[in-house]
Amino acid sequence: MRIQVEDERQFLQNVFEKLHFSSADGALLADTLVDADLRGISSHGIQRLAWYRRMIKDGTIDPIKHARVVRELPGSVLIDANQNMGQLAAVLGMKKIIEKAKKTGVAVAVVRNSNHFGIAGYYSRMALDAGLVGIALTNTRPLVVPTNATQAFLGSNAFAFGFPAQPHPFMFDGATCVVSGGKIQVHSKKGDALPGEWVVDGKRELVTDSDEAEDILATAAFTEGEQKGGGVLTLGGKDEVNGNYKGMGNSIVIELLTGILAQGSISANTVSGKHDFSQFLFVLDPSFFGDPKVLEKDATSMLDRIRQLDHIPGKKIWIPGDREYRLLDENKQRGVSVDDKTYDEMKTIGEELDVTVPTEA
Numbered sequence: 001m002r003i004q005v006e007d008e009r010q011f012l013q014n015v016f017e018k019l020h021f022s023s024a025d026g027a028l029l030a031d032t033l034v035d036a037d038l039r040g041i042s043s044h045g046i047q048r049l050a051w052y053r054r055m056i057k058d059g060t061i062d063p064i065k066h067a068r069v070v071r072e073l074p075g076s077v078l079i080d081a082n083q084n085m086g087q088l089a090a091v092l093g094m095k096k097i098i099e100k101a102k103k104t105g106v107a108v109a110v111v112r113n114s115n116h117f118g119i120a121g122y123y124s125r126m127a128l129d130a131g132l133v134g135i136a137l138t139n140t141r142p143l144v145v146p147t148n149a150t151q152a153f154l155g156s157n158a159f160a161f162g163f164p165a166q167p168h169p170f171m172f173d174g175a176t177c178v179v180s181g182g183k184i185q186v187h188s189k190k191g192d193a194l195p196g197e198w199v200v201d202g203k204r205e206l207v208t209d210s211d212e213a214e215d216i217l218a219t220a221a222f223t224e225g226e227q228k229g230g231g232v233l234t235l236g237g238k239d240e241v242n243g244n245y246k247g248m249g250n251s252i253v254i255e256l257l258t259g260i261l262a263q264g265s266i267s268a269n270t271v272s273g274k275h276d277f278s279q280f281l282f283v284l285d286p287s288f289f290g291d292p293k294v295l296e297k298d299a300t301s302m303l304d305r306i307r308q309l310d311h312i313p314g315k316k317i318w319i320p321g322d323r324e325y326r327l328l329d330e331n332k333q334r335g336v337s338v339d340d341k342t343y344d345e346m347k348t349i350g351e352e353l354d355v356t357v358p359t360e361a
Contacts, residue, residue, distance in 0.1 A: 001343060002335035007358035008046060009034050011346070015049065018353040019056055020063040025088055032087045032118040037336035040327035041173075043182030044119045046338060047189070050345040052085075052116075060275050061085060061115050067092050070112075075104040078262075079111045086117025086277060090136070093281050094123045098130045105288045111279040112262035116140070120160035121173030121324075127283045128162045128169050131292065135282040136160045139258040139267045142220050144177045145231040147245045150204050152220035152231030155267030156180050157254040164286070164296040165303055171321030176250040177232045181217050184232070188214040189341035197237040202229020206238065220271075254280070335361035 009030050016026030037045030055061045065082040067089035072078070077096045081089035093109035100107035117123075120136040127134025140155035156175040163170040174180075179198045187194060187210040199213040200206055207213045207230070216230040235247025259266040262278035270277065286295050303319050311317050331337075338346070343357075350357040 001340070002337055002361040003358040004335045004361045005034060005038065005332060007361075008037065008336055011350070011355060011358050012046065012049070014355045015349060015353060016063075018355060019053070021085075025063070025085075028091060029085060029087055032122050034336070035122055036119045037338075038328050038331045039119075039121075039324040040331070041119055041324065042337065042339075043180050043186050045336070046346065047186060047342040048116070048118075048182065049349065050342075053349055055115065067111075069096070072096070075100055075107045077107075077109045079109060081111055081114035083113055083276075084115070086111070086114040086138070086279060087122075089114050090117045090123050090279050090281065091126070093279070094126045094134070094136075094283070097281060097283050098127060098132060101132055101283045101285050102130075106282070106284045108283075109279075109281040110258075110262050111281070112264045112276065114138075114264075114277045114279055115275075116277065117279055119173060120158040121162065121171055123281060124160040124162035124171065124173070125169070128164060128171075130283075131164075131287070132283045132285055133164070134160075134162045135280075137254045137257055137280040139255055139270075139277055140181070141270050141277075142267045143181045143217055143232045144234055144251060144267075145200060145204070146248045147234060147236075147240055148204075150200075150202055150229045152217075153268045154234075154248070154251040154255065155270075156232060157251045157258075157267070159250070159254060163299055164292065165299040166296065168321055168325040170299060170303060170319065171324065173320070173324075176247060176254060177234050178237065178247075179232060181232065184210060184213050184217060186339065189339050197233060199232055200230050200238065204230075204238070 012030035013026045062083045065084050067081045070078040079093045089111045097107035097109045123136040124134035142152045143156050144154040156177050160173040194208045219228045220231045234244045236242045236244030257280040258278035264276045264278040
């Protein structure tokens with residue numbers, strides 16, 4: 001089914017207000033989820049709401065606390081999310097480093113003691129809107145089995161990068177494993193089989209049943225000697241011959257720049273100890289290196305040449321961001337898509353909090 005964009009936004013704002021977030025914080029959180037759904041990234045849209053609700057209930061997320069600056073220099077800032085939602089701390093950090101980069105050319109923020117922060121691309125686009133290049137990274141709960149391993153240890157560890165171009169910016173936003181945990185949740189809710197080499201069990205055998213895969217991820221807590229086993233594969237898939245150690249390396253880099261640099265938990269420890277994710281944000285001012293209009297033109301030329309390469313009949317060459325910006329325009333008109341199970345979760349939350357649930361568009 002589809003619901004109107006503003007109905008989704010109002011529902012989310014009303015829910016977050018009932019969950020004791022401030023009006024401004026609730027509006028920001030709603031915007032991040034709506035933004036994901038508009039771009040067709042339903043894994044990080046409103047389908048996350050029930051999960052957020054559970055973490056608020058069990059005290060993992062504290063809506064009352066506020067993110068704060070721990071220390072800062074002209075080109076860097078350390079943010080404590082204070083156990084609140086990651087979106088709130090990441091926006092604070094990105095606003096800080098955008099101001100700094102306009103003076104210093106580059107700036108970096110690290111966020112500690114955080115939670116899930118939605119789609120990483122939301123923060124890279126903040127930098128783009130300010131005329132800058134933006135990078136956003138996060139670690140996650142342990143979902144990913146390293147090369148040749150049978151236990152999950154690494155996070156899906158998202159990486160987003162935005163660079164000015166036309167007709168829209170280059171916008172890469174993806175996990176450093178073959179697929180995010182949220183996408184597997186969506187397949188499970190719809191009852192769809194997994195279409196590729198996404199998940200393995202405790203014997204490193206492929207799993208295609210989405211419910212079985214979701215059960216594996218739900219229990220992927222790394223405790224020495226006590227784990228069901230299995231998880232999401234690194235980029236490169238199941239076998240080392242296909243270079244999956246490179247995907248593992250990418251994920252480890254993000255662990256180092258997030259959990260380690262923030263002096264927080266690595267992904268493996270976020271479910272067996274303190275639950276705290278960490279984020280890394282980076283921006284640079286391209287005008288230091290050359291005329292921004294020329295850089296944008298050159299980037300556009302390169303991307304267009306890739307789009308126009310000879311290709312398989314009936315297929316299209318998509319540059320990262322192409323699908324998302326196309327869907328953004330479509331969904332603004334048609335409304336956003338919500339699967340039946342997520343809509344049932346919305347109704348349950350609406351009844352519990354006395355919030356009106358959007359009807360079908």
